[in-house]
Amino acid sequence: MQKLNLRIHPYLFTTVLCLASLLMLGTGCIEKTSNADGTPKDFKLSSEGGSLEIIAVMDSIRWNGELGEALRSVYMEAAPGLPRGEARFKLLSVSPRDFKRFLKRHHSLIFLTLLDDNSEGGKLMKSFFTKTSLDEIKKDGEKFMIGRKDEFAKDQKILYLFGETQDQLIQKLKANKARLQDYFYESERARTIQRLMGSGSFKNEPLSQKVEKETGLSLSIPDGYALAKKDSNFLWVRHAGKPYDRNIWISYGTYTSEEMFSDEQFLRWRNHFGYKCMNDTTLELSYMTSQDDVIPTIGRQTTFGGKFAKEYKGLWKLKNNTRGGPFVGYAFVDQKTNRFYYIEAFLYGPNEKHKNVMFELESILHTTEY
Numbered sequence: 001m002q003k004l005n006l007r008i009h010p011y012l013f014t015t016v017l018c019l020a021s022l023l024m025l026g027t028g029c030i031e032k033t034s035n036a037d038g039t040p041k042d043f044k045l046s047s048e049g050g051s052l053e054i055i056a057v058m059d060s061i062r063w064n065g066e067l068g069e070a071l072r073s074v075y076m077e078a079a080p081g082l083p084r085g086e087a088r089f090k091l092l093s094v095s096p097r098d099f100k101r102f103l104k105r106h107h108s109l110i111f112l113t114l115l116d117d118n119s120e121g122g123k124l125m126k127s128f129f130t131k132t133s134l135d136e137i138k139k140d141g142e143k144f145m146i147g148r149k150d151e152f153a154k155d156q157k158i159l160y161l162f163g164e165t166q167d168q169l170i171q172k173l174k175a176n177k178a179r180l181q182d183y184f185y186e187s188e189r190a191r192t193i194q195r196l197m198g199s200g201s202f203k204n205e206p207l208s209q210k211v212e213k214e215t216g217l218s219l220s221i222p223d224g225y226a227l228a229k230k231d232s233n234f235l236w237v238r239h240a241g242k243p244y245d246r247n248i249w250i251s252y253g254t255y256t257s258e259e260m261f262s263d264e265q266f267l268r269w270r271n272h273f274g275y276k277c278m279n280d281t282t283l284e285l286s287y288m289t290s291q292d293d294v295i296p297t298i299g300r301q302t303t304f305g306g307k308f309a310k311e312y313k314g315l316w317k318l319k320n321n322t323r324g325g326p327f328v329g330y331a332f333v334d335q336k337t338n339r340f341y342y343i344e345a346f347l348y349g350p351n352e353k354h355k356n357v358m359f360e361l362e363s364i365l366h367t368t369e370y
Contacts, residue, residue, distance in 0.1 A: 047107035047153040051356050052188055053090040055103060057128075058112040059121030062166070063093045067112065070170040074177050079355050080298050081313025082326050086355040088181060096124035104152040107191065108184050113162040114169065128160070137162060144172040147183065157187045192363040196222045211235060215250045216337065220367035234277045244357050245348040248364065249278065255333045255340040261310050263299050266331060267292075269342055274316075284320060291315035291324060304330045305368050316346050326354050328362050334370045343368065 049055075054075060062068055076087040094103055113125040115138065126134065137143055148158040159180075163169025173180065197203050197220055204221045212218050214235050221237060225246070228238040233253055239246040251273045259265055267290060274288030290297055297314030304311070309332035317324035329344035345361035347354055 044150065044152070044154045045105055047156040048102070048105050049107040050090060051192060052088070052359060053092070053106075054108040054110060054184060055106045056091060056093045056110045056112060057096055057099050057125075058093060058110075059117075059119070059125065060093070060095045061121065062112065062114070067114075067166050067170060068093070070173045071110070071112065074173055074180050077177075081295070081315065081328060082354050082358070083294075083315060083324075084354070086353060088355075089184070096121060096128075105156075107153070107156050108188070109152075109156070109158045111158070111160045112169070113160070114166055115162060115164045129162075138164075144169065145176075145180075145183075155191065157184060159183055188359070189363045189366055192360055193220070193367060196360060196364065197367075207237060211237065211250070215252060215341075216334065216339065216370065217250060217341065217343070218367075218369040219248075219250075219343075220364065221248075222364065229277060231277050234273055236277065243349050243352050246345070246357070246361060247347070248343070248345045248361065249273070250341065250343045251277075252339050252341045255338050260340055261331055263297070266299065266310070266312060266342070267297065269331075270312075270329070270344070273342075283322075286318050286320055286322070288316055289319050291317045302330075304332050304366070305370055307332060312344075323348055325349060326358055328358060328365070330365060330368075332370075341370075 056063065056068075056071060058068070058071075072091060075089040075091045078085045079088045111125065111128050113129070114122060115126070115134070117123075117125070129137070133146070144161060144163055146160040146162075148160065150156050151158055161169065161173070161180075163172060202223045204223050204225055207225055207227060208219060208221045210227060211221060214230060222239075224241075225237045225239045225248075227235070228247070229236040234249065234251050236247065236249040238248075251269070260269070271289055274290075279287035292314065294315055297312055299310055299312045302309055302311045309330045312327075312329045312331070314327060315324060316327045325346060325348045327344055327346035329342055331340070331342045333340050343365055345358070345365055347358055347361060349357065
């Protein structure tokens with residue numbers, strides 16, 4: 001009986017082995033990189049939480065003591081330019097042993113750790129650091145904060161605050177108040193813009209284009225706003241409603257000197273356009289002015305559109321005292337056109353809280369490009 005020649009060509013044999021190896025590797029990859037539900041192991045859900053809200057992870061004894069009081073003095077001090085005292089941030093606390101599940105998905109987290117604390121709570125807090133990180137911290141006595149992003153969820157911002165002793169950390173908190181506040185402020189603003197504009201479907205494109213054509217500024221105006229008034233060197237858009245009446249106005253003119261950024265010149269500029277453009281000619285003394293007799297208008301240097309600017313926060317009113325509320329504005333120069341701009345958002349919402357809605361308006365102003 002003739003034998004069958006079962007010799008396999010070497011190239012074919014190699015191909016079969018490769019295919020088998022690839023199948024085994026593929027299975028291994030799926031097992032190593034996937035969760036039980038088929039999602040990748042590095043998959044992260046989006047972060048959650050309220051606007052201007054922070055969770056502090058720290059020992060409950062420390063939260064109720066001097067360290068917690070110092071942290072609250074940073075994040076819960078009164079927001080500037082509001083008619084009633086409202087805290088800058090809503091600050092919540094959770095003990096390290098309760099920090100799990102949905103709390104890890106919060107969009108703004110602070111971890112406070114004392115390196116000399118060897119209690120059970122102190123050890124739990126130090127467990128959030130790697131040994132290498134702790135060694136580096138101990139070597140640099142000036143370092144007291146480390147920022148991280150997206151550790152437990154997407155679009156998440158985390159701040160690790162630490163000190164060798166409680167007194168040392170409290171001193172650092174008091175000396176770096178503005179820096180600590182600003183760390184979360186920008187990410188909150190970006191998140192607010194995303195919520196207001198969505199994927200672009202909530203943007204009032206025709207009005208945004210109108211603003212750019214008339215003023216030279218690119219500004220993302222959300223849906224619901226309409227053109228309220230246009231004059232020479234002035235434009236006003238408005239979202240009239242209840243309980244809040246939201247407003248944005250833009251004024252501009254030729255830049256002449258740095259003196260235009262002084263507080264005195266700013267108030268003259270603002271009151272000029274308030275009298276000329278923000279008025280109701282059918283009512284006596286119905287034009288906009290500032291309420292510096294109630295709280296002073298606060299001016300500070302900042303950046304706007306990535307360039308130098310002056311920020312102003314305070315209260316406005318109609319001269320006849322029939323309306324009033326908070327405002328935030330920015331003065332800046334477009335060097336390409338040598339044009340001085342002052343852009344402001346103001347709010348009317350009697351008997352309502354103002355902080356979150358004013359933050360929305362401030363965020364809209366920060367979409368400005370020039």
